[in-house]
Amino acid sequence: MEASRTLLAHHFRDLDQQREAQLAGMWIFLATEVLVFGVLFTGYTAYRTIYPEAFAAASQHLNLFIGGINTIVLLSSSLTMVLAVYATRAGRRRMQVACLVLTALLGTLFMVFKAAEYTIDYYDELVPGMKFNQQEWLAQRVNPREVQLFLMFYYIMTGLHALHLSIGIGLIGVQAVLAWRGRFSPANYMPVDLAGLYWHFVDVIWIFLLPLLYLVGTRTSLA
């Protein structure tokens, strides 16, 4: 009882009202995020429709191997996140801390792979303006400018996704520390629930990014 009284902010009637408000707030925030990425999906779709050959050709050069590994890593992190939410509600503190730490670590692993992939992209001459071989594309009878458009969308979309993931890693990391100190309880589980919603949203975005960016046209090799 005492704990629930300090949890309740002064302007709510009871904890249920407070929880419902927080949950609604997070869902609405995620709705705005859908629109943020929606702009990029729309722009990408427009140009893929206008320049299908260049988009297919450029997509073949992305590293599907790392992209695939990263998909598995991120989906696993969603599993550990769900378990963390369960552990918080069930009051199993050690499992909760372990799952939060695992989630943050898997997110970090994704970022490490992503950084490695960007580096490989650089050596594969896939960075317009920095390292980009126009002749190679001309030889394939593809307009390099259209390839650059695809690559711009690739970097903006995966970059924005990585930014969201980094924020998520920070959030989960802080919650892991708080969980270790015993901040959460079966009465005070909302922060972990909300972080979980955000984490899953970032995963879902990746589920869309993978086929859109890596799986255009018919692949002949993984990398």
Next chain:
Amino acid sequence: MSTLVSPAPAPAPQPAAAPKNYLNVAYGLKSWLLTTDHKRIAILYLVTISLMFILGGLAASLIRMELITPDGNLVEAQTYNQLFSAHGIIMVWFFLIPSIPTVMGNFVIPMMIGARDLAFPRLNLASWYIFVLGAAVVLWTILRGGVDTGWTFYPPYSTSSSYTNVIPVAAGILISGFSSILTGLNFVVTVHRMRAPGMTWFRLPLFIWSLYATSIILILATPVLAMVLLLVAVERITGFGIFDPALNGDPLLFQHLFWFYSHPAVYIMVLPAMGVVSEVFPCFARKNIFGYRFVAFASVAIAVFGFLVWGHHMFVAGQSAYAAMTFSVLSYLVAVPSAIKVFNWTATLYKGSIAFDAPMLYAIGFIAMFTMGGLTGLFLACLGLDIHVHDTYFVIAHFHFIMVGGMVMGYMSALHFWWPKMTGRKYPEGWGRLAALTIFFGFLMTFLPQFLLGYEGMPRRYYHYPPEFQVLNVMSSAGATILGAGYVLPLLYLLWSLKYGKPAGPNPWGATGLEWQTRSPPPTDNFEVTPTVTTEPYNYSQEEVPRGG
């Protein structure tokens, strides 16, 4: 009792030790800058956007001064371009969009629904700081020359040709966009989750319905603007053609995305003003609103249709004829809910006991201006006619009728209506009416000639023009002077009333609505006891509520 002179409200007797209210509960800068009280945050916004309104107005005065003569002799062409860009950017993003939601919405939404605060008070304060940061970035850039792209940032000019500070201004607008999103999010959650016992959806005041619809637009449209500005910045920095056709980009894509935000943004500006009129009309006509549910659902319908009409800004931009026809028909559809509202407000007046106090004068002004602005909007939704008047002063006059004539009138109405609640004091009624009439006629004189100018072919955004347009331009500039004087008046007498105004008492207008049942100014928690709602709003017909009570 229809009368031009309402009896002066009797000063409410103050007890010897008046209980604390939100204004005198704490003093000092820190108690304001770290407040999470929605009423104090509303005051912070009021000060901020008033300052922005003055700055945007100064840019407009310079524009009107330049246009008195056909030759460009006051400012250079480049300066003129920077002036109208600054005017548009400041007025749209830093006055019109935040105005009623952040000031009036912040102040009255929790009180209207019987809550102690918005759902997320700290987020509310954060959104003010974000807004100030965005405004500071934009003002700082404007002092260093600003941009010359207009408020629309059309590429390829904005991405490849303009030598002005496009990126900092876009960054400032993007930052302020986050403030809009957080405010909208806060309002939606508050309306869903914070209503007092008995406050069902159909007992909500119509102001809440309008701001709910507005918030939905803020949440769903603003992220699109943020991303499209980001893409413009990326193209400017990297030089890769996301939008520039010379680099295989598609400038139409920019226009689609930009207007997907900016057309609904028009409804962000006008819907709150419609909410204000729906509050003011029943109160000053002593009548229940005519067709409550129609007015409520019309707000939602406008918000929904508003998302489907953006292509009418692009009739001459090269979209397909079928797209243009579809957008044209959908644009006509917006007239239906708008007309429902206008007819219902008018029907509310029928056999009412009308008092022409300043809030009512402004509200009537809103309907007059909104009707004219709306009907000329139909001209522009017409495919053939739009080709003739596209990018002329006809368009300028049309959207100023909606935004300044409609929206600013609604804002002034709200400011006068809730001023006694916010400050605990009455403004001087005679001065209030004078200002309302000055603004009304000043506005008509400024913008009616612009319809004619546009129809005769004067394009927008030019600093000099053929001499035959001079008479109408001088009329417009003279009207702008009257309009400016009309805006200075409230600034003076409202400030005066803070110290010398008569004490208002809890309910000077005899209005229904929970916000009038608490003290003026309200205590920090709004209500001593959480109210329980048992009746519909606006039940003025049921019993005579005395005025000046």
